[in-house]
Amino acid sequence: MILVKPDGVASGHIGDVISRLERRRFTIDGLKVVRATRAQLQAHYPQLVDKPFYHEIEDYMMSGPLVAIIASGTGIVADFHKMAGVTKPEEAACGTIRGDFGRAWPDGSILNVVHSSDSPETAADEIKVWFPELADVEED
Template identity: 65%
Template structure:
């Protein structure tokens, strides 16, 4: 089996609530390798490229607002079938529906302002991962 790369973003709520170590620990406990990691602030340009298929949706301004609330941690992780496995580790995008034992089920929650904050982003395919990695790690 060939090794895959995935982009994982620990979103502003995950950073703010101190979940960086927990997410990294879960990656490492599965035996995956962290190739690159950086703390950064999302730019509008990065978000437009990352969420290109959502920019025209009425809820996109909420995504942009959320993703610029504070710093994020961008990670490139590698391993066999990591895209599929980490996507399952992250859980349902709605933290209220995510199974306990997943990152979103254990660390995510509903917020009073109604914005969907769900701790992490994970690429949903090898192709998406490579596109997303270029956005967040242009040097890679």
């Protein structure tokens, strides 16, 4: 499960993310533009809801449309993590999505373009949040 975050959408990087997936021969099984709700974000980030910084994440993720993508293929979770790069754009390698398109601001805020599931189990849970109509589709 992949999300192109509001900064990635606003900066015109939806096609870049999809192209990188397709070049790696992954399959796009679900794709839609959504406006995140508080309920979706709380379900998506259950481990962060009680953290003091959670409301900043929620505000950021609700600041504009995002694109939810279900992609499949052998090794998609690990491979997309490599393609995305590390969380902090200033530490992400050139050639990764975050290294090429992300930015960090002096105040410490991060605009890192994409989210990706960290395991097939997490992907299945996140698919239920963003694609309730396709909840039985899972990433490999």
